[in-house]
Amino acid sequence: xxxxxxxxxxxxxxxxxxxxxxxxxxxxxxxxxxxxxxxxxxxxxxxxxxxxxxxxxxxxxxxxxxxxxxxxxxxxxxxxxxxxxxxxxxxxxxxxxxxxxxxxxxxxxxxxxxxxxxxxxxxxxxxxxxxxxxxxxxxxxxxxxxxxxxxxxxxxxxxxxxxxxxxxxxxxxxxxxxxxxxxxxxxxxxxxxxxxxxxxxxxxxxxxxxxxxxxxxxxxxxxxxxxxxxxxxxxxxxxxxxxxxxxxxxxxxxxxxxxxxxxxxxxxxxxxxxxxxxxxxxxxxxxxxxxxxxxxxxxxxxxxxxxxxxxxxxxxxxx
Amino acid sequence: xxxxxxxxxxxxxxxxxxxxxxxxxxxxxxxxxxxxxxxxxxxxxxxxxxxxxxxxxxxxxxxxxxxxxxxxxxxxxxxxxxxxxxxxxxxxxxxxxxxxxxxxxxxxxxxxxxxxxxxxxxxxxxxxxxxxxxxxxxxxxxxxxxxxxxxxxxxxxxxxxxxxxxxxxxxxxxxxxxxxxxxxxxxxxxxxxxxxxxxxxxxxxxxxxxxxxxxxxxxxxxxxxxxxxxxxxxxxxxxxxxxxxxxxxxxxxxxxxxxxxxxxxxxxxxxxxxxxxxxxxxxxxxxxxxxxxxxxxxxxxxxxxxxxxxxxxxxxxxx
Numbered sequence: 001x002x003x004x005x006x007x008x009x010x011x012x013x014x015x016x017x018x019x020x021x022x023x024x025x026x027x028x029x030x031x032x033x034x035x036x037x038x039x040x041x042x043x044x045x046x047x048x049x050x051x052x053x054x055x056x057x058x059x060x061x062x063x064x065x066x067x068x069x070x071x072x073x074x075x076x077x078x079x080x081x082x083x084x085x086x087x088x089x090x091x092x093x094x095x096x097x098x099x100x101x102x103x104x105x106x107x108x109x110x111x112x113x114x115x116x117x118x119x120x121x122x123x124x125x126x127x128x129x130x131x132x133x134x135x136x137x138x139x140x141x142x143x144x145x146x147x148x149x150x151x152x153x154x155x156x157x158x159x160x161x162x163x164x165x166x167x168x169x170x171x172x173x174x175x176x177x178x179x180x181x182x183x184x185x186x187x188x189x190x191x192x193x194x195x196x197x198x199x200x201x202x203x204x205x206x207x208x209x210x211x212x213x214x215x216x217x218x219x220x221x222x223x224x225x226x227x228x229x230x231x232x233x234x235x236x237x238x239x240x241x242x243x244x245x246x247x248x249x250x251x252x253x254x255x256x257x258x259x260x261x262x263x264x265x266x267x268x269x270x271x272x273x274x275x276x277x278x279x280x281x282x283x284x285x286x287x288x289x290x291x292x293x294x295x296x297x298x299x300x301x302x303x304x305x306x307x308x309x310x311x312x313x314x315x316x317x318x319x
Numbered sequence: 320x321x322x323x324x325x326x327x328x329x330x331x332x333x334x335x336x337x338x339x340x341x342x343x344x345x346x347x348x349x350x351x352x353x354x355x356x357x358x359x360x361x362x363x364x365x366x367x368x369x370x371x372x373x374x375x376x377x378x379x380x381x382x383x384x385x386x387x388x389x390x391x392x393x394x395x396x397x398x399x400x401x402x403x404x405x406x407x408x409x410x411x412x413x414x415x416x417x418x419x420x421x422x423x424x425x426x427x428x429x430x431x432x433x434x435x436x437x438x439x440x441x442x443x444x445x446x447x448x449x450x451x452x453x454x455x456x457x458x459x460x461x462x463x464x465x466x467x468x469x470x471x472x473x474x475x476x477x478x479x480x481x482x483x484x485x486x487x488x489x490x491x492x493x494x495x496x497x498x499x500x501x502x503x504x505x506x507x508x509x510x511x512x513x514x515x516x517x518x519x520x521x522x523x524x525x526x527x528x529x530x531x532x533x534x535x536x537x538x539x540x541x542x543x544x545x546x547x548x549x550x551x552x553x554x555x556x557x558x559x560x561x562x563x564x565x566x567x568x569x570x571x572x573x574x575x576x577x578x579x580x581x582x583x584x585x586x587x588x589x590x591x592x593x594x595x596x597x598x599x600x601x602x603x604x605x606x607x608x609x610x611x612x613x614x615x616x617x618x619x620x621x622x623x624x625x626x627x628x629x630x631x632x633x634x635x636x637x638x
Contacts, residue, residue, distance in 0.1 A: 077563060080570035102536065102564045110537060114544075116568045180621055187618050196513045196615035201622065214557055217421065218429060225433075236558060238533055239582040243614050244396060245421045249435045251399035260615065263558040295562045296515035296579065299503050300619045303520065 037093050037130035038065035040072065040282065044095070047281055050140035058137050061100045062121060063130030069093045071286035074275040076268040078131055080120060082290045085313055087127045089288055094131045095278075097138065097146070097271050098263075106133075138274060143168045145277065146212055146270030153269035154189055156208075161228070171228060172208045179203040179231060179257050186233065190265045193294050193301040198246040199257025205231050212266040217241040224249070224256055231257045235266035264294055276316035289314040356412050356449035357384035359391065359601065363414070366600055369459035377456050380419045381440060382449030388412045390605035393594040395587040397450055399439060401609045404632055406446045408607055413450045414597075416457065416465070416590050417582075425452075457593060462487045464596065465531055465589030472588035473508055475527075480547070490547060491527045498522045498550060498576050505552065509584045512613050512620040517565040518576025524550050531585040536560040543568070543575055550576045554585035583613055595635035608633040 035043065037060070045052060052058055071091030075082045078096045086094055099106045101117060111117035124131060138145040147169030151157050161171040174182070180201035187195045209229035211220050213236075220242040223232050237243060237260075246258035268291060275289035290313050297303050354362065356379070364371060371377055390410030394401045397415045405413055418425045420436060430436035443450060457464040466488030470476050480490040496504070499520035506514045528548035530539050532555075539561040542551050556562060556579075565577035587610060594608035609632050616622050 077559065079563065080567045099559045099563070102560055104559065110540075114540075116564060116571060116573070119571050120567055180618075184618050194513065194515045194617070196617055198615050201616070221429075221433075239555060239614055240396065240417045240423065241421055244398065244418070245435060247614055248399045248439055252435060252438050254435070258615075295558055295566055296517050296577075297520070298513070298515055298617075298619075299499070299506050300617075302499055 034068045034070075035282070035285075036065065037063065037067045037069055037132065040069050040093055041065075041132050043281055044134065044278065045137050047277075048137045048141040048145070050137040053136050053140070056136045057099075057105065057133050058135055059133060061096075061106045061131045061133060062124045063092075063128070065130065067092060067128055067130050069130075069282075069285060071288070072275075072278060072282065073288050073290045074134075074271045074278065075290045075292055076264055076271045077292035077295075079292050080123070082292055083120075083123060083127075083129065085290050086129065086288075089286070089290075089313060091286060091288060092127070092129050094129055095134045095271075095274065096131060097133070097135055097267060097274075099133070100131050134274065138270070142166070144170075144270075145274055146267050147210065149268075149270030149273030150210060150212065150266070152273060154186070170210050170223075171226075172210070173228075174206055174208055176204055176206050179205055179259075182208070182231065183259055186259060186261060190261060190269075191294075192261060192265050193298050194262055194296055195265075196260040197257065198243055198260075199231070199250050203230070203255060203257055205257070207231070208233060210266075211235075212270075213263055217245070220258075221245060224258070230255055231259060233259045233261055233266065235263035236260060262294060264292060268292065272314055272316075275314065279316060279318045287316065289316065353387045353389075354601070354604075355384065356382065356386045356388055356451065359388050359412055360384075360451050362600055363453065363597065364456050366596075367456045367460040367464070369456040372455055372459070375455045376418075376424065376452050377454055378452060380415075380425045380450045380452055381443045382447070384449065386411060386447055386449050388449075388601075388604060390607070391594075391597060391601065392607050392609045393453075393590045393597065394609045394611055395583055395590045396611035396614075398611050399442070401611050402439075402442060402446075402448065404609050405448065405607075408605070408609075408632060410605060410607060411446070411448050413448055414453045414590075414593065415450060416452070416454055416586060416593075418452070419450050453593065457589070461485070463489075463589075464593055465586050466529065468587075468589030468592030469529060469531065469585070471592060473505070489529050489542075490545075491529070492547075493525055493527060495523055495525050498524055498578075501527070501550065502578055505578065505580060509580060509588075510613075511580060511584050512617050513581055513615055514584075515579040516576065517562055517579075518550070518569050522549070522574060522576055524576070526550070527552060529585075530554075531589075532582055536564070539577075540564060543577070549574055550578060552578045552580055552585065554582035555579060581613055583611060587611065591633055591635075594633065598635060598637045606635065608635065 072093045073086035073091040074095045077098045078100045142165045151169050156172045159172045159174050179199050183197045207228050207230045209223040209232045211223050211232050211234045249256040272289040278287050391412045392405035392410040393414045396417045397419050461484045470488045475491045478491045478493050498518050502516045526549045528542040528551045530542050530551050530553045568575040591608040
């Protein structure tokens, strides 16, 4: 590499790291065919139109920011299998929505001598992977990048309520169905093994709110309170929080219900969407969505091989 | 009520409240046929042999401690249905393992104007119920009162590992089976709708650890690390914590797995056990276990009526 180009890259990486550090929206504008991880990350954040919030989790979790990007793999959760598939596909920048190392902040303190952690970290280092979390700013993009993916997979685009940009993709008016058939339809569309429901199966439903991930009880109940919401579709929540609340609401005769799609299935389509969205940002760069898949199975859905749901890499069609 | 007796009750209640407030193990010794709620609670805590820990959640969540106890209902979770069944059974002291008002500390701040909260609180007041949480000290009792109930329902008493008292009821060596059949057996014994498994269905299993409730990732992983544990049976945990960890461990070829029984099913038998245990403490007092039941259903287990699993009150046989 000529000295000047190398210097430009370093400088670019420097800007990118500043961006990551100080939440500035200034970003590296290069469209080099082989950006570094830091350059690529800066370009992604800039494209969201969002500003990195204070204490963002959208940081590099492992790897050298100066690594030239050979390809990008988007995923919901960088399991060992996702990492292996990325390596096999020649992709070394992993753009993940959720943590790599088993807690929200990817704090390794608890795992420093843990064999599972150590083997995963060694694999990342051995293959020169860079793992970057794309959580806050992908949600902050308008429309929310995760919600946009959910809308595509649910088939609810045409039922989306008009409303301010912040609500787009979160509120729907469906053709009348019952809670039971709504759950069955979601199970089918998301290939869900372990969807769980609180509420009266026979309850008539038209108005649905989507509260992805582990948004917390406050956000879930705020959505459930709305007059234009009868059912919330969520990721997960402890059993003594919104789950008990929804149960009591139903037992009091209120027409409210809760569908737990699981954290992964409630958000994973948003990372498939991410791979498609990244295409125009990185012309010439190989980009795939690698599903982590629903993390568990049930006695009714024993996988033929484990994990069965994660076999297909999805290479988005470039537009 | 004669003035003296009333004064004695008040004094007794005073001692009980002091006990709740200052973690003293001094307790009211009365065996009056109609103790107040405060007296009954003091008697229960004393019988555990445990000392209330600092910042214990074992406090009265609603109701007047001076209320004479007409009967005791134990439950895992005081849903509206559990409360109605207790009222129908003439039982006004509700001994619950988990919260009443939708968060760990039963803090009503978020719910003060909430219609579901207000209706539940009004119902409790209208029927002069006293709701007391029996969490910390029931776990601190030796053997752990929750684990003792789990052991009874799982049928694993004869497979319990010998070990220090703190481990009794938590470690088992079962006849060899597979992860799939272990999960099926638990599903059957606990009438579980939504049991979920992480791991290889064909994995051979003999060594099982039980980590009930939402014990947290640290405790769960500590158990999973043990050489004498291949599978942990837990309540619940966020998908990015122990669930991802167990998945990575399996993908690295380690013979480790995770069964999520759900928070309720992992602990509810411990409150059935509690009703039996309370018998000798309250001769002449009506005592029932009222199941809250698994809070959700699945497309494979749509209830005929909702909730179907909570119909049977269990009146323990007095020994």
